[in-house]
Amino acid sequence: MPTKKRISLVSLFFLFPVIPLILRLLDLQVRDHANLSIKANKEFSRTLWEISPRADITDRNGDILAQSLPVWRLFADKKMIQNPNFVAQKLARLLKMSPLEISRRYQSRKRFPVLADSLSYDQAEAIEKLKIGGLGLSLRERRFYPNGSLASNVLGKASDGQGLSGVELSWNKRLTGKPRRLRVIRDGSGKMIYLNADNSGFTPKPLPLTIDRDIQYIAEEALDSAAKTLSIKSGTVLIEDPQTGQILAMASYPRTPLKNPAIQDTYEPGSVMKIVTATAALENKVVSTAEQIFCENGSFAITPRVTIHDDEPSQYLTLSGILERSSNIGISKVVLRVGKPAFYRMLRAYGFLNKTGIRLPGEAAGDWKTFNKRGEISLTSASYGYGVAVTPLQVLAAYNTVAAGGILRQPLISIEESPDKIRKVASSSTIETLTQFLENVVEKGTGALAQIPGYSVAGKTGTSHEINPKTKKYSRTKYNASFVGFLPANHPLWSILVVLNGPKKYYYGGQASAPVFSEIARRLIALKGLPPEPSSTIQNANLSKNIVPAASFR
Amino acid sequence: MNKKFISGKLLFLAALGILLIAWERIEATELGYRVEEGRKSLEALESQASILEKNLETASSPETLSRLAGEKLQMIPAPLKSIKFMDSPPPQEVASFQNFPSHFWRKLKFWRRST
Numbered sequence: 001m002p003t004k005k006r007i008s009l010v011s012l013f014f015l016f017p018v019i020p021l022i023l024r025l026l027d028l029q030v031r032d033h034a035n036l037s038i039k040a041n042k043e044f045s046r047t048l049w050e051i052s053p054r055a056d057i058t059d060r061n062g063d064i065l066a067q068s069l070p071v072w073r074l075f076a077d078k079k080m081i082q083n084p085n086f087v088a089q090k091l092a093r094l095l096k097m098s099p100l101e102i103s104r105r106y107q108s109r110k111r112f113p114v115l116a117d118s119l120s121y122d123q124a125e126a127i128e129k130l131k132i133g134g135l136g137l138s139l140r141e142r143r144f145y146p147n148g149s150l151a152s153n154v155l156g157k158a159s160d161g162q163g164l165s166g167v168e169l170s171w172n173k174r175l176t177g178k179p180r181r182l183r184v185i186r187d188g189s190g191k192m193i194y195l196n197a198d199n200s201g202f203t204p205k206p207l208p209l210t211i212d213r214d215i216q217y218i219a220e221e222a223l224d225s226a227a228k229t230l231s232i233k234s235g236t237v238l239i240e241d242p243q244t245g246q247i248l249a250m251a252s253y254p255r256t257p258l259k260n261p262a263i264q265d266t267y268e269p270g271s272v273m274k275i276v277t278a279t280a281a282l283e284n285k286v287v288s289t290a291e292q293i294f295c296e297n298g299s300f301a302i303t304p305r306v307t308i309h310d311d312e313p314s315q316y317l318t319l320s321g322i323l324e325r326s327s328n329i330g331i332s333k334v335v336l337r338v339g340k341p342a343f344y345r346m347l348r349a350y351g352f353l354n355k356t357g358i359r360l361p362g363e364a365a366g367d368w369k370t371f372n373k374r375g376e377i378s379l380t381s382a383s384y385g386y387g388v389a390v391t392p393l394q395v396l397a398a399y400n401t402v403a404a405g406g407i408l409r410q411p412l413i414s415i416e417e418s419p420d421k422i423r424k425v426a427s428s429s430t431i432e433t434l435t436q437f438l439e440n441v442v443e444k445g446t447g448a449l450a451q452i453p454g455y456s457v458a459g460k461t462g463t464s465h466e467i468n469p470k471t472k473k474y475s476r477t478k479y480n481a482s483f484v485g486f487l488p489a490n491h492p493l494w495s496i497l498v499v500l501n502g503p504k505k506y507y508y509g510g511q512a513s514a515p516v517f518s519e520i521a522r523r524l525i526a527l528k529g530l531p532p533e534p535s536s537t538i539q540n541a542n543l544s545k546n547i548v549p550a551a552s553f554r
Numbered sequence: 555m556n557k558k559f560i561s562g563k564l565l566f567l568a569a570l571g572i573l574l575i576a577w578e579r580i581e582a583t584e585l586g587y588r589v590e591e592g593r594k595s596l597e598a599l600e601s602q603a604s605i606l607e608k609n610l611e612t613a614s615s616p617e618t619l620s621r622l623a624g625e626k627l628q629m630i631p632a633p634l635k636s637i638k639f640m641d642s643p644p645p646q647e648v649a650s651f652q653n654f655p656s657h658f659w660r661k662l663k664f665w666r667r668s669t
Contacts, residue, residue: 053604064611070601121601146611184590193586194593217616526632 044185045195052177053141054161055204057168059213060246060415064206066155066168068141072124074116076106080134087132091115094126118142143168151216154209154250154360154413157257165258167209167413170361177203208415210246215239218523219251226500226516227253233478233502236262236392237520240495242400242486244419245409247358248494263356263363266389267499270464270509271326271446272484273385275398277335278319278437280346282430286337289433292316293330300329306377308332320437324445326461328384335383336376343379349425350398351408352390358411366390385464396497399460399484402438403492406431439489449514450483452521454532458492459485459517461509466502478502483513487521488533494524 028036057066074095081087088102095102095116105115115135119127124137143158156166163172180201184192219237226232232253239249252261281287298313310327322330335343347353347368355363367389368382381387393411401408406428410420426434438458441447446461462482465474482499486492498513498520506512524530612618623629 063614064607067604067608067611069604069608070597120605121598125598144608146608147615148612148617150615150617182593185586191587192590193583194589195586214616217620221620522633523631 044187046184046186046192048182048184050180050182050201051139051141052179052201052203054143054158055175055177056206057155057175058206058208059211059216060208060248061212062206062208063213064146065151065209065211065213066158067144067146069144070121070139071117071142072119072121072137072139073114074119074124074127075112075114075136075138077134077136078106078111078113087135090130090132091127094123094130095119112136147213149255150213150220151211151250152255152257153252153260153262154211155257156260156361165361166260167207167360170359171207171414175204175207177201210241210248210412210415211250212248214527215524216249216251218520218527219249220253220255222516222520222523223251223253223498225519226498226503226512230500230503230505230512232500232504234261235500236265236497237499237516238262238392238396238497239520239524240396240400240411242403242409242492242495244412245400245404246412246415246419260360260362262392263358263360264391266364266366266391267480267501268386268388268464268467269390269395269482270385270462270480271328272395272399272460272462272482272509273388273390274323274326274331274383275402275434275438275460276346276350276352277331277338277343277383278323279350279426279430279434280338280342281319281334282433283346283426284338284342287319287334289319292318293322293333295322295327295330295333298329300332302332302376302380308380320440323437323460324440326384326441326446331383332380335379340379343383346425347382347388349408349423350394350401351422352388352394352398356391356393356397356411358393359413359417363393364389364391366394385462392497392499395482395484395499396495399486399497400495401425402431402434402458403486403495435489438485442485446508446510447483447485447514449510450485450517450521452487452518452525455487455521455525455530456489456533457485457487457518457521458489459483459514461514463507463509479507481507481509481512483509483517485517488530490533493528493530494521496520 051070053068053070056064056068058064074091076084076087084103084106085099088099088106091097091102092099097116102115106113119137127135127137141161145152145155152166154166156168157164158168158175161176163169163175168175178201181198183195183197185195186192219239223235223237227235235253237249237251238247240247250260250262252259282289287293293316295310295314295317297315298310299307300309301307308328310325310329312325312327314321314325314327314330317325317327317330319330319334321327322334338346353366353368355365357363368387378387397408397411400411406424406426408422408425410417410422412419435458438460439456441461442450442457442459447457447459450457450459460483462480462484464480465476466478466480467473468475468478480499480501481503482497484495484497486495496517498516500512500516503512
């Protein structure tokens with residue numbers, strides 16, 4: 001046999017076994033390609049979702065109030081772990097936990113028990129380096145509030161990327177981002193190889209609130225201090241910028257992220273409601289500023305069965321005097337002249353019985369359902385703040401209207417919202433007169449303890465009996481004490497409301513709440529460096545506190 | 555000879571092509587590793603940055619500052635009456651004739667004398 005033929009035969013002999021291999025390759029690569037490709041992809045490639053952190057919440061100056069941080073959760077797969085005690089020993093130092101505690105967590109009924117939550121990146125990396133089979137790490141985000149409980153009633157709470165209350169709930173959509181999708185493949189050792197990413201994911205920008213962290217702190221500190229000295233059951237302090245309607249502070253006591261009493265709780269406000277009657281009387285010209293109204297020497301029978309009393313009996317008082325002395329008889333006589341329709345219109349005009357529209361969850365509208373069926377008694381009692389339920393924010397919005405020259409503004413909680421004028425409540429001359437009346441209240445009336453030497457303050461005190469929830473009757477021993485006002489009276493920078501529920505030592509608004517108002521206002525003045533006003537604008541700034549009798553703080 | 559040369563060239567080009575494809579795949583994989591590593595280190599840095607930011611915010615919160623100022627420096631909030639506004643003196647002083655510049659007084663006295 002020639003050599004060439006022999007070589008060919010040997011070659012064929014060696015190549016023959018390759019033929020079925022080639023056929024099998026063709027079968028796998030061509031005929032079954034689609035199926036096998038899908039299987040391989042499932043085995044090696046992974047789709048990961050990068051965490052898109054929930055947006056930060058900042059105050060008006062950019063200081064962070066709420067922030068999301070990436071944290072890792074460590075879990076175990078019981079089917080893959082042979083020696084749990086050994087794993088517990090290994091993890092103890094890294095997790096800063098006792099092996100016993102880790103073992104206890106491992107004993108849970110689940111197949112994948114969580115051994116540790118909220119691990120830092122360094123801890124997670126150290127655990128990965130241990131290369132213990134059966135342990136897994138999952139990335140998640142956790143919400144932190146760097147200022148502790150500061151403004152927690154406004155911020156609310158978020159968990160697992162979902163807002164549960166407060167700003168976290170009402171601005172949930174704005175705060176939530178969209179995670180980015182990543183495609184990777186894993187090599188034999190389990191290492192990831194980046195393939196591509198989908199760019200539709202985004203992390204939202206921080207949400208700036210109108211709250212000022214420092215002002216909020218001042219409000220909360222003053223409220224906490226009042227809680228200590230007066231043993232109050234609960235309380236609220238609100239501070240608003242009259243020119244824009246932006247809320248600068250919204251403090252509550254006790255503080256909880258699950259409830260915001262400033263907008264969710266209603267109460268009978270007492271004499272701070274006298275402003276509604278006074279505005280309606282001036283606007284409809286049923287009372288002149290000089291007119292003297294007979295105040296019945298402190299006792300006035302509206303009907304044979306119902307008699308109204310004043311704490312401080314008076315004979316004749318002007319409308320300003322009625323507000324200064326907070327005379328229930330005087331204001332009742334005025335409201336009877338104003339009449340039910342005009343009073344009701346003014347009440348609505350000030351924004352009572354309607355939600356203010358602030359973008360926070362669970363706002364109450366207030367209550368006065370049976371108004372139309374009631375007679376003179378309900379009208380007169382409403383004129384001094386009984387029989388009507390309002391929220392603290394509604395009261396502040398009403399006084400803010402006077403501070404803003406008669407324009408009712410929408411209270412705002414985020415700088416992203418544009419200031420909105422709702423309506424003009426009263427004429428400029430009426431508002432000017434009212435401002436003067438409110439200044440008189442502080443200068444020579446029940447609000448004397450709200451005075452600040454060198455600054456003009458306008459405001460009104462309010463005291464009301466609490467309703468006993470069990471008996472549904474007015475309590476004889478528990479009161480709501482409030483003071484609401486603004487300063488400087490001529491060019492207001494801040495409207496401030498202080499409501500204290502159930503103060504023990506003093507219970508009149510002028511005794512309990514006005515000093516808190518004054519304390520907050522003094523610190524605001526110091527904080528912002530507001531220079532004193534010309535003496536000509538302050539009529540009686542250094543009025544002694546002692547000349548006002550204790551009974552006239554109502 | 556010519557045919558052999560052409561087929562040799564083609565073989566060489568094919569081999570070169572295969573090498574190029576293989577090199578490209580190896581490079582892509584290498585790059586994939588690097589991107590993944592970069593992504594992980596970015597994640598780590600971002601995580602550390604946000605922890606530091608949180609610590610900074612906590613340390614500069616009004617509550618912490620107030621506590622530290624009180625405990626370590628014995629500081630208390632300044633009462634309003636102890637604050638002096640240097641660039642804008644109290645207006646009652648401005649309104650007083652005593653504070654007018656001396657040359658104004660001289661002019662005024664001269665005017666009085668002359669009338």
